[in-house]
Amino acid sequence: MLALRSTAGAVARRARTTAGRFPSSSARTLPKAAASVALTHRRAYSTPSTDNFHTRSTVVQLLSNIGSKREVQQYLSHFTSVSSQQFAVIKVGGAIITEHLESLTSALAFLNHVGLFPVVVHGAGPQLNKLLEDAGVEPQFEEGIRVTDGKTLAVARKLFLEENLKLVEKLEEMGVRARPITSGVFSADYLDKEKYNLVGKINQVNKDPIQAAINAGCLPILTSMAETPDGQVLNVNADVAAGELARALQPLKIVYLSEKGGLFNADTNEKISAINLDEEYETLMSQWWCRYGTRLKIKEIKDLLDGLPRTTSVAIIHPADLQKELFTDSGAGTLIRRGNKLSTASTISDFEDLQKLKDVLVRDREGLDARATVDRYVEGLKSREFKAYFDEPLDALAIVLPPSSSSSLANLAAFTITKSGWLTNVADNVFASIKKDHPKLVWTVKEDDENLTWFFDKADGSLSKDGEVMFWYGIENGDEVKELMTEFTRHGRSMLGDANLEARLHRAAQAASNGLSASAKQHNAPKTQQARAFSTSTRRPVSKSSQRIISRQFASSSRGYATTTNPNPPFGQKNSSNTQPAKVALIGARGYTGQALISLLNSHPNMDLRHVSSRELAGQKLKGYDKRDITYENLTPEDVRRMEDKGEIDCWVMALPNGVCKPFVDAVEAGNGKQNSVIVDLSADYRFDSKWTYGLPELVTRSDIAKATRISNPGCYATAAQLGIAPLVPFLSGQPTIFGVSGYSGAGTKPSPKNDIENLKNNIIPYSLTDHIHEREISTQLGAEVAFIPHVAVWFQGIHHTISIPLKETMTSRDIRQLYQERYAGEKLVKISGEPPSVKNISGKHGVEIGGFGVHSSGKRVVVCATIDNLLKGAATQCLQNMNLSLGFAEYEGIPLD
Template identity: 50%
Template sequence: MEGDLPGQANAVNVGSSILQGASLPVISGGEFNSSEGDHNRITITILQGVPRQRDDRHEASSTLHQGQRNLRRDHMVSRDLSDVQGEECIEEQSSNAVRQRDNTSVWGIQSVAQTDRDTITRLLYSIGTKREVERHLHIFSSSSNPSQPAKFAVIKVGGAVLSNLDELALSLSFLYRVGLYPVVLHGAKPQLNEIMKREGVVPNYIDGIRVTDAKTLQIARRVFLEENLKLVSALEKLGTRARPITSGVFTAEYLDKEKYKLFGKITKVDKRPIEASIRDGALPILTSLAETADGQILNVSAGIAAGELAKELEPMKIVFLNNKGGLFHGVTGEKLDVINLDEEYVTLMKEPWVKYGTKLKLREFKELLDHLPRLSSVAVISASSLQKELFTDSGAGTLIRRGYKLFKHDNIGEIGVDRFCQVVHDRDPEVLAGFQSVTDVLSDLEKTPYSVYGDESLDVVAIVSHPEGEVPVMTKMLSSRGGVLSDLMDNVFNAIKKDHWKLFWTAPADDENRAWHFERADGSFTREGKSLFWHGVKDVAEVEKIIKDYEANGRIERSFLPVAPSAPPHRLVTSPRGTRGFSTMARRFLRNLPGSSRGSATAAAPTPSTQPELLGLIEARGFTGQALTTLPPAHHSHVSSRQLAGYPLDGYTKTPVTYSNLSPQDVESLEKSGEVDDWVMALPNGVCKPFVDAIDRGAKERETGEGSVVVGLSADYKFEKGRTCGLPGEASS
């Protein structure tokens, strides 16, 4: 049995321990389609949490911190497993039976690592949406490769941050648990000043630079090594492998020996010790000490060392951790969320409130980013908010990036035909799939008036076709990976919306940025492998009229008609009255609302029934399914989940209900016998059809001749005849 495999029970304990007391939010979007294997206990622990709204930032942060604190308990399990692995590897030499057991134990340890990553990833959902977290995690994970393993981030830790070592270690452990390896470099200024004061050495600064005599360097070296080992030990206690690297990375020369004595200027960075550490699965922890070519140790600025390190490694993120959590306006005291240097640097440096330290920081950040790829950015943040800064679009500290300057032209000649053609050749999904050539794209542009939007570096290029008197169509939205990560797509899209308050566009159903399209659209549907999106149109009849005009004028290649059902529907997707129609997002499940109808616009409002309706819920394991199990009006007859089959439905007190694993054949039998009044399909797109077909077959054999109501949260039947898509009182007949 799988549950008897060595290591599996331990894997369950790891996940459960991490999530004790943690509650995860209901993720917007209506579905949770992820595969975590067969670790049912972990899934149950996660889903037992009380759903929270994403805007509840304080509680979400508390949830994350609770999960962080529980990491301390988990490292003992992982270390025990490592000990078991070592013992079994010795026994492996004695017999084949033991060898077989050892292989299983190794599987168990790998299972723990994967479970750890999945669990921590889910815990990150408490600070942002599932799509945000997974998109950023995917981008960061893919930034490094075996030949260049240090491309994720350089994190500079201020000495003041080291005073709260537990918070820092937990934040770094979170990154390690999801497979990310930042390069950590720390200073120790307050600790050094304290020791020097205790030993009667007065700090001496010239031009903000510490004058480092032999006595000061001796103390500095001791303090740096002590603080480095403290951080390494704190990480190791959490089960996070870390390697102290206190020399061999920075080569320096004297900045001014007469003036600053043993203070250096970095001339070379050797990244080999750092990359070797990451390849061995350990976080590299560096100090800000350098050596001359002949071996003399020199003190260097930790901030400058982090910058030089970043120039050598070219990471996606350079993070400066401080206790303030960002940069702040000198007059209003408000935190600065984003600084786009290309647009704002000159203006900011002239502001009267930008003085001294702030001006120096901005100058250093600009000089650093000018040497790095445009995709790189600097974040100033506190250790406790590191996850939110890295894995959400809104961030938490101050983001500094080179930025962009947007343009709008009425002819591609103004950005250069060759440059535009190269973008189309490299990014257009139609061209990459062979459905169009670059020449075809150029020919299509000549058919209607158009505008081209984008940024100067062409990380994002969009084409909007806008013939006189017709609704505009965004025919192209071509973004580089950097354009997605830096939110440049959103800025270009917002510029388009300012000019065109109604807009339609299409995208392949398997587009890698498909989630972006759904989140920005007011409505959408997918047919034959292509999705149609629209913004600024709320009425379905208007949508259908616009699409008919598009097809008549040859502006849309595929047939997207009919948009709405043409016959009286018999399925109802209910939602609060007055909210947005034809949304791709699932709304709250409400039953028998006064004023709602079963699908006919002329139907009278039903009289609320006092007889409880028996609800069958298919796939209750995801976030949406779990939310539906907690609705007060629901009387659950059958709750199905492949992962949770056999476990009781926690939190439901009306009657005892146990999770089952219903097949389409089971659903057909239940429908035929009339045991279920209403079915809810909390299934992802493409999975719903076999179950709905089974219900239809069972309904035909019912003695009453009337089938159950089916609520589908996917788009499988969204615009087919005989199915209702809309809100109470708004559905077309």
């Protein structure tokens, strides 16, 4: 607790950035050091001895190099509080054995030499694929499960025994006794004999061989093979075997060793530090980037943890970082746990059990008057505004006093966490919720609090005086920080319910905001000031457009939520912070694209079209828009600047021909809005300007679009071509060739041979055979040179691409189709089909359809087909996606989804 002190002996569990931190090079070599220490101690750890004690002590000291001794001892005590086989189940993939055997065995040796016995189960998938390939057998998979015939099983069984022995022998070389367990643990039935043949579904786990190995002082090393009651050996996926083993043993930790070292947020390319399933599973699964293997892995882990004790957690980690993940607050991989859902209260009556609340507040209070002090404190809360955060068992409780009328600072008045709460990371969850509700916060902690480093990680700045440390975050004004520090150094002291301290903090903030003279604010920093006292970062002012899209911001420096960072809501969900319709102006509305966009805006619940500009149609009534009566105007750049100065428009859409919109863009940027309004340009004028964001949401990071105020809408040909090629860019051996054919609406409304129906009848017209602007656009965005040959045909709207793509490695049609399905899984406007798509089926639709996937007999060239409606996803629909993202609405709002 802050005013009541933090729990004695508590451990600050896993405070760090969402991206994660890897240990230093010295930390990475630690397991080897631990193993070398233990080479002379080959006896089983089931028998206590002085040598064992010294070995353990030495390894603990080594481990303290990557964490505090308190962390090490606390977690070690936690892990040894259960029976040996309940410490951890570790799943080892085949690639880890092949590529990282040294790191793996060093990590296992380290755990064993501190007296821990993880149960290891391994696979050998990559090795099996290679053996089958060398034998001329093509691996077959159905729904991700390997179809296993007799020949495959024979190869697999021999391989699994070899890999098991390789791991056991390596451990023995390092002074660790290990026992191979290749049968007798997993009993199984056929999963689906007709479909998968010799693949098993585990129905029973026999723990006796595992316990016998541990009793003998050996690490149990299991293969993932199972047997039927009549003795038939069956193949079982190693992940599945590890899950069933965990269900039987109910360990504290389930560890998946991974070459990547964790799960990653594909939006930010940052490692996900922690996932609290009870709090954020639904939100996480709605994220656009949570797909493919990441989505499947999270779902499988949730299903597993739902049937295990709440104390069990899953870690996905590289073997070299295993010790840091298990024994330090910061961790190193991705930690997944169920967690506890948090509740909030704003009145004392919201607590069902008032006495339990008092008991929680008393549990850390020192002195004979503790209960009387708490009684007074609770009585005082009855008559004042506050917000409390707590979990169901009250392992964590925080009370925040909101800003007063004279201050912008909230005060964290109480913060109490039990040992269990720290270990299960409830502290991070509580603080994340606080930060979501309170953009500015100040609090104090005793200088000798053993969790002080955790609080440092939560704060933007701090100051120490007279045995206490004041922390804060969210204060962006340097003068405000100085005044806050002046008040603290002048008055100091933090006590339970100290209204004077809160009042002083509020007065300090108010004084700063009232703009005290610079001379009145000058002071010398006290000698006791910590190095981080002035660590508050300078941030640029938030623009109007940013204010519209700001959503919940969680503590970026804690192992709290996986769904952090983005200044926009989960994509596909409405941002609750933007409840006002956006005022839109359309410049250049005569063309087909302008008309299509007007139709979409007419049905959009949060877009308010205010002005439509067309020189040819000026004075006429706008048709197809029912929300208000609008008359076409002939807006000049001067009109645009005047409107921008007055803040009349939130989003300008430029639907003008190439080379025409610059004066209007300049007018917006010259206005007093200072680039606060959003501009979406449908022409090609800014597609190569690095200051503008290229607005193709399926391929460009959506958060970049959400933060942008200048967005260049991709071309119609270019959109379909990029989506049709992007998944294969890593496999290119040369230049893709794109044969594109568009309906004549793509030639615009100005009469020309390319939109003359009589000229197009029984005809197809090639044009701009080289160096078309879309050729440059596609090449630039993909980072790979392409050849593009456009044509126009007699239909009105819709584009067809036939794309020939050379490959640097042999691939099958099925491989490629699966690649596309995985790449665009969850994309609501991209459809993957086996057959080549047709133009007539895409006309009038809002997405892109990709199919065909015809592979040349060499396996080194594939032909992919893609279709798109050039007026919709090729222009207006994509424009609306970009408008939604940049204005803070759900990406697909107002877009009819088939």
